[in-house]
Amino acid sequence: MSKTILETQHITKSFFGVKVLDDISFSLASGEVHALIGENGAGKSTLVKIIMGIYQRDEGRIFLDSEEVFFQAPRDALQHGISIIQQELAPIMDIDVAEYLYVGRELHKLELGPLSVVDQRRQRAEAKALFEGLDIDINPRSLMRDLSVAQMQLVEITKAISLSSKIIIMDEPTSAITYKEVETLFEQIRKLKKRGVGVIYISHKMEEIFTIADRITVLRDGKHIGTDLAENFTVDKAIKMMVGREIKEVYPKQKVAIGEPVLEVQHLSSKHQFHDINFCLRKGEILGIAGLVGAGRSELVECIFGITKADEGRVLVHGQAVQINHPKTAIRQRVALITEDRGHTGLNLKTSVEHNISLAHLERLARFGVIDRRTEAKAADSHINQLKIKALSRKSLVRSLSGGNQQKVVLAKWLLTEPDIIILDEPTRGIDVGSKRDIYLLMGELAKAGKAILMISSEIPELMGLSDRIIVLAAGRLTGELPQEKFTQEEIMTYASKFEVLHDEK
Amino acid sequence: NKPYAFFISHQTNAFTNELTTAITTKAAELGVEVTVYDAEKDPAKQVSQIETAVNQGIAGIVIEPVSVDGVVPALEAAKAAGIPVVVVNQRISKAEAADCFVGVENVDGGKLEMLTAAEDIGGSGNVAFLLGPLGSDAQIGRTDGYYEVLKDYPDISVAFEQTANWVTEEALALVENWLQTGTDLKAIVANNDGMALGALKAVEDAKLLDQIKIYGLDATPDALAAVADGRLTATISQNTTVQGTTAMDTVVKLAKGEKVDPEILVDFVLITKDNVNDFLQ
Amino acid sequence: MTKNNASKQARLNSFRELGIVAAFFLILAVLVILSPNSFARPTNLINILKQASINGILATGMMFVIISGGIDLSVGSTVALAGVIAATYAHPGEYPLVVPIALSMLVGLAAGIANGLIVAFGNIPPFIVSLGSMTIIRGLALIASNGQPVFNVTKAFENIAGGFVLQYIPHLVIFFLSVTAISAFVLTRTVFGRRVYAVGGNEATAKVSGINVNMIKIGVYSISGFLAGLAGLLLASRIVSGNPTAGQSYELDAIAAAVIGGVSMTGGAGKWYGTVIGALIIAVIGNGLDILNVSSHFQLIIKGTIIIVAVLLDVKGKGNQ
Amino acid sequence: MTKNNASKQARLNSFRELGIVAAFFLILAVLVILSPNSFARPTNLINILKQASINGILATGMMFVIISGGIDLSVGSTVALAGVIAATYAHPGEYPLVVPIALSMLVGLAAGIANGLIVAFGNIPPFIVSLGSMTIIRGLALIASNGQPVFNVTKAFENIAGGFVLQYIPHLVIFFLSVTAISAFVLTRTVFGRRVYAVGGNEATAKVSGINVNMIKIGVYSISGFLAGLAGLLLASRIVSGNPTAGQSYELDAIAAAVIGGVSMTGGAGKWYGTVIGALIIAVIGNGLDILNVSSHFQLIIKGTIIIVAVLLDVKGKGNQ
Ligand SMILES: Nc1ncnc2c1ncn2[C@@H]1O[C@H](COP(=O)(O)OP(=O)(O)OP(=O)(O)O)[C@@H](O)[C@H]1O
Numbered sequence A: 001m002s003k004t005i006l007e008t009q010h011i012t013k014s015f016f017g018v019k020v021l022d023d024i025s026f027s028l029a030s031g032e033v034h035a036l037i038g039e040n041g042a043g044k045s046t047l048v049k050i051i052m053g054i055y056q057r058d059e060g061r062i063f064l065d066s067e068e069v070f071f072q073a074p075r076d077a078l079q080h081g082i083s084i085i086q087q088e089l090a091p092i093m094d095i096d097v098a099e100y101l102y103v104g105r106e107l108h109k110l111e112l113g114p115l116s117v118v119d120q121r122r123q124r125a126e127a128k129a130l131f132e133g134l135d136i137d138i139n140p141r142s143l144m145r146d147l148s149v150a151q152m153q154l155v156e157i158t159k160a161i162s163l164s165s166k167i168i169i170m171d172e173p174t175s176a177i178t179y180k181e182v183e184t185l186f187e188q189i190r191k192l193k194k195r196g197v198g199v200i201y202i203s204h205k206m207e208e209i210f211t212i213a214d215r216i217t218v219l220r221d222g223k224h225i226g227t228d229l230a231e232n233f234t235v236d237k238a239i240k241m242m243v244g245r246e247i248k249e250v251y252p253k254q255k256v257a258i259g260e261p262v263l264e265v266q267h268l269s270s271k272h273q274f275h276d277i278n279f280c281l282r283k284g285e286i287l288g289i290a291g292l293v294g295a296g297r298s299e300l301v302e303c304i305f306g307i308t309k310a311d312e313g314r315v316l317v318h319g320q321a322v323q324i325n326h327p328k329t330a331i332r333q334r335v336a337l338i339t340e341d342r343g344h345t346g347l348n349l350k351t352s353v354e355h356n357i358s359l360a361h362l363e364r365l366a367r368f369g370v371i372d373r374r375t376e377a378k379a380a381d382s383h384i385n386q387l388k389i390k391a392l393s394r395k396s397l398v399r400s401l402s403g404g405n406q407q408k409v410v411l412a413k414w415l416l417t418e419p420d421i422i423i424l425d426e427p428t429r430g431i432d433v434g435s436k437r438d439i440y441l442l443m444g445e446l447a448k449a450g451k452a453i454l455m456i457s458s459e460i461p462e463l464m465g466l467s468d469r470i471i472v473l474a475a476g477r478l479t480g481e482l483p484q485e486k487f488t489q490e491e492i493m494t495y496a497s498k499f500e501v502l503h504d505e506k
Numbered sequence B: 001n002k003p004y005a006f007f008i009s010h011q012t013n014a015f016t017n018e019l020t021t022a023i024t025t026k027a028a029e030l031g032v033e034v035t036v037y038d039a040e041k042d043p044a045k046q047v048s049q050i051e052t053a054v055n056q057g058i059a060g061i062v063i064e065p066v067s068v069d070g071v072v073p074a075l076e077a078a079k080a081a082g083i084p085v086v087v088v089n090q091r092i093s094k095a096e097a098a099d100c101f102v103g104v105e106n107v108d109g110g111k112l113e114m115l116t117a118a119e120d121i122g123g124s125g126n127v128a129f130l131l132g133p134l135g136s137d138a139q140i141g142r143t144d145g146y147y148e149v150l151k152d153y154p155d156i157s158v159a160f161e162q163t164a165n166w167v168t169e170e171a172l173a174l175v176e177n178w179l180q181t182g183t184d185l186k187a188i189v190a191n192n193d194g195m196a197l198g199a200l201k202a203v204e205d206a207k208l209l210d211q212i213k214i215y216g217l218d219a220t221p222d223a224l225a226a227v228a229d230g231r232l233t234a235t236i237s238q239n240t241t242v243q244g245t246t247a248m249d250t251v252v253k254l255a256k257g258e259k260v261d262p263e264i265l266v267d268f269v270l271i272t273k274d275n276v277n278d279f280l281q
Numbered sequence C, D: 001m002t003k004n005n006a007s008k009q010a011r012l013n014s015f016r017e018l019g020i021v022a023a024f025f026l027i028l029a030v031l032v033i034l035s036p037n038s039f040a041r042p043t044n045l046i047n048i049l050k051q052a053s054i055n056g057i058l059a060t061g062m063m064f065v066i067i068s069g070g071i072d073l074s075v076g077s078t079v080a081l082a083g084v085i086a087a088t089y090a091h092p093g094e095y096p097l098v099v100p101i102a103l104s105m106l107v108g109l110a111a112g113i114a115n116g117l118i119v120a121f122g123n124i125p126p127f128i129v130s131l132g133s134m135t136i137i138r139g140l141a142l143i144a145s146n147g148q149p150v151f152n153v154t155k156a157f158e159n160i161a162g163g164f165v166l167q168y169i170p171h172l173v174i175f176f177l178s179v180t181a182i183s184a185f186v187l188t189r190t191v192f193g194r195r196v197y198a199v200g201g202n203e204a205t206a207k208v209s210g211i212n213v214n215m216i217k218i219g220v221y222s223i224s225g226f227l228a229g230l231a232g233l234l235l236a237s238r239i240v241s242g243n244p245t246a247g248q249s250y251e252l253d254a255i256a257a258a259v260i261g262g263v264s265m266t267g268g269a270g271k272w273y274g275t276v277i278g279a280l281i282i283a284v285i286g287n288g289l290d291i292l293n294v295s296s297h298f299q300l301i302i303k304g305t306i307i308i309v310a311v312l313l314d315v316k317g318k319g320n321q
């Protein structure tokens, strides 16, 4: 075994008197990928944030190359060759991609301390080269604001890799990207390993863990459950250690009778985003939408939900053409949309779990405009229980929840509206295996209760495991439709890569 | 042994400072205590301050009001509580609310200033007026005075008339802009010295001082210096110190139960190069 | 999750907001010690409440706007315009009292609606919209009054702000308390109030959650304008005249009260009682320093320092959790 | 995204900022038509530049602060304090010219550093910090000058702002241009400048990227304070006296210039030339309306309207992309 480059001993951390890390010891060797797994709220992000100097530990020690370190700020960690891809994407929106890649370590022409002249041309050139090397199609001059979530995540990956750190922390780096990019990332990780870089890898995707990890550490409720070489683990064993019980049959698909059409999309087009989309969703059906990053799936459902306007085409709900030009109309039609970007369109991070959950449902929780707070509290509590949201209480700030639990809050919000048509855009982003299963079961229940579900997912196994039917988008066009019996990964990928370049319709 | 209270509209120029100094000095001389309340130009604040002071218990009130009517009810209440009230410099809208007014007749100050200017320019030509904050007692009175004089000078026309809010730099920019129009101005008459000095700077920069005469009011030290240099044509003193000492004196008399005149007027004095030396300290 | 946890969290949350309340009592205590016979008198305490009222009413409106993510710089000018209009229709023997009352509030409401419409549909930064309208409304106040104070108003008009309830409690205080009570209810209990927080917290999320964001914006500026109209009426009644130059920089005091009380300038967070405390702190400092006969130039230094230190105590208090 | 799309996007981005420039030229055109003989004279154009200078310098400092996500309300008071100090040390026959010059800028810098330290380490909202310091610094200016203008300064002192280069170009304009040029360079080219955007764009991310966020904050307030000191010196030289009440509400004009020019109040975005255009628009409106001899009440209405409409044109221009 190669030498240990990072070691944490007996780390303890509490928030508001609640212990979220309890005596955690962890180590990383050079050239090693050490996976950190555990349920939502287990403390994974908190641990790596402490290593990075974002949070300060209450107790415990951290050693870097056997020397004890005290990081006051991420700056100190960076200087010691540690970098991080954070779980929650929080880019700087109004600068361009090249600048973002080099923020905090700008390339200079002239060394004058803070007044050093930034060599923007070189930054762009380097950025372009980096992207080419990683086979990522992003223009270094685009504003960060104009990127999709997936593209932002790719930029984060590129940034972390380009830092030439000794230690790279990846906190759910693949939550928004698809197979193709995951492959590219793994290739890079393998290259990094050869250079002796150590990687801490956090993910809820078991295939990824077993593909890339050398060692695995399991956390549960802030406690260290076990560490071992990856080859000594099986998926079932890992899950059992994480959840504390067995979970079998990953995709619990139920048989449901499929009824009449409830949502029909006809010739829907929006300039530069998607073109002439036709499909129909039926009662009791789970319809999957597959596609690569940038296929326009999110744009399509946002348009159906009234967030953006279509240029052409129409939408029918229960056979009636409806003009949905604001989400409030969609909600009145009993449509719900769980958007893919929880930070920007899913949550109000400044308020409590309870107020987030009730947000889309206030009218029906109120009489004469006055909120019935008892009913509200009950509704919030019951959804917190149903979805096993790990929060101190419904009054906790949603900001203080772990990523996966935040995602569950978004789900709870929309379930509370009792929708007939549920659109889910990457609904299990960042959700642990146990909870995923709960959500899958829930989707089954909903379908059984006659709801219609439209689901976008970049995890093809998930899509195949749950859908009754899958439609595939490529470059904004509908390129294929597959009935359940025809689901294969290859088939879906073929349709997803069937680019007929979307011409500018003038 | 209650203290007296002096309410002043603000304490941010030479005039108000001189008034305050006069009052506090006189109080010391008379062996009484005086608390100074600064309303920072807010009429509501002055009302609050009167209420606060009355509530604390005071021997008498001298007030330089922010607003000519705003303070009336508060003063009436004070009077009803047996506290003597002297209003200084600016009249209130209801004279009975106070026991005495000590001050000037602003219209007269405006008249004196305008009359001087009209004579200096030979009774004809364009003039421009720089006004204080619109609606203030001094602005209204002095400007009325200007127009009263102009009735006798049909050949003088007012080319520009604008407020510069007592502020030097506002007056400076305003006059710079007026001068850009190429209008042939003979005189700039300002409601106070602060603005007159701004006008002076603009005119000097445009090298037009030999053509345009400038007039101010208040006899502030910097204005007096400018008059002595022959740059500012004239300023007018409102005998601020006399106003202050008289007011303080009067309120103490009232508190002792002495009778005083309901109105004590102080004269304006024209100050030009000829007599400026009498006023320079 | 459990009842127990929920109430624990609730206690934690509200304890966090207590910093500024503590700062307030600290200031009170210092003043009581420095001036036991004058400051702490019951009549002076009522006096302070009265002096806090007009700013308190403005601050309440401002709180709605700031929580929604906006700002309203035009309230000071609206106070002047509404006051001038009110006084104009309050001359003896002309109109019944209801006319000036209704007109001043309508004027405020109209200003607010205009601000709201431009912010919502023009998509212009609220700072610019209300800076523009602050200037415009001041111009209107000057034009409406021809640049001079409007006086000669009825006794009944004077009595609106000047009167007392139960002999001791000034009408102004009653207005302040009523506005506070209603606002607190609207903000914390109603769908509208909840949506104000949501819009300020995350506008995109609010929209996706079915909230008509534009209506909420128009709503908050309308409230702010309406309350500025009311404040203008009260001020005119208090100074028995409509003064076109009144209310200058009142917007800063109103913002200060809200922000001292913990309303976040970036929107989405703030409590009604924080704003009340903020307004009281400002009034107490002014009153206390006057009573202590601190020279007005030094008052400025002390006031500025207290504001910063009060908020510092508040922030540090929260940080220690 | 194809290459083609990318360069198209880049072009779009820079076109987006043109809205306010167009609005500016529209205002110019209207004034030229209304007053061809006075407004469009070369001497008047230089006059406008001169009148835009002091606000332009303040707005430049404000721009740094706002882009970093802050606000500095204290600049107007700093102008007064620096001016008073400068004038105090500029009496004939007392100190060499360098003393008032250095002192005024040091005073400004000190005020800026103090603001920066409190914002950075106290973690207090910048609005409150600078509202407090605005009050404190005004108090200091009044105390330092004993509440009255400080006059009797040397010719050389008067010449700092009042002189000309090449006979026609006022020193003020040279100062404005130099400040703009240096600031543009710092903001767009240097590590510090780029980090100001990063901090304003997303403070947490900037921190995780290794930026010393506190240093950047202290930096921007220092720049703003320093430039306010310079502006105070220039104003004192321009009005040939140090006036403790000078600079009132200058902060609003400075913020307006920056925001009209497209600087985002929420931080992270803004261009230096936008701020210049913003300051010019404000100066042009003031000059034009004075020249047209519009009554001051109407001036307010027109000014307010133009500010809103200019930004509306800007926003709509961007929206149509
Ligand atoms: N800033 C904070 N304030 C309060 N509580 C926090 C804070 N950050 C994290 N927590 C709590 O700490 C616990 C661990 O959170 P953490 O984010 O480390 O979980 P995680 O293992 O990364 O989960 P996930 O898989 O959902 O990302 C959670 O219960 C969370 O609510």
Ligand SMILES: Nc1ncnc2c1ncn2[C@@H]1O[C@H](COP(=O)(O)OP(=O)(O)OP(=O)(O)O)[C@@H](O)[C@H]1O
Pocket: A145, A146, A147, A148, A149, A150, A151, A176, A273, A291, A292, A293, A294, A295, A296, A297, A298, A299, A340, A458, D001
């Ligand atoms: N804010 C934006 N401005 C301009 N273009 C955008 C924006 N957001 C997304 N796009 C573009 O729209 C297209 C589709 O976006 P997106 O990547 O979200 O599609 P998707 O199918 O939902 O994929 P994903 O799996 O990443 O959600 C891409 O070409 C993307 O660059």
Ligand SMILES: O[C@@H]1[C@@H](O)[C@H](O)OC[C@H]1O
Pocket: B013, B015, B089, B138, B166, B191, B192, B193, B217, B218
């Ligand atoms: O200068 C002004 C003075 O002349 C007037 O009497 O009161 C207000 C002052 O600012």
Ligand SMILES: [Mg+2]
Pocket: A044, A045, A046, A087, A171, A402, A403, A404
């Ligand atoms: Mg996490």
Ligand SMILES: [Mg+2]
Pocket: A297, A298, A299, A340, A425
């Ligand atoms: Mg998507």
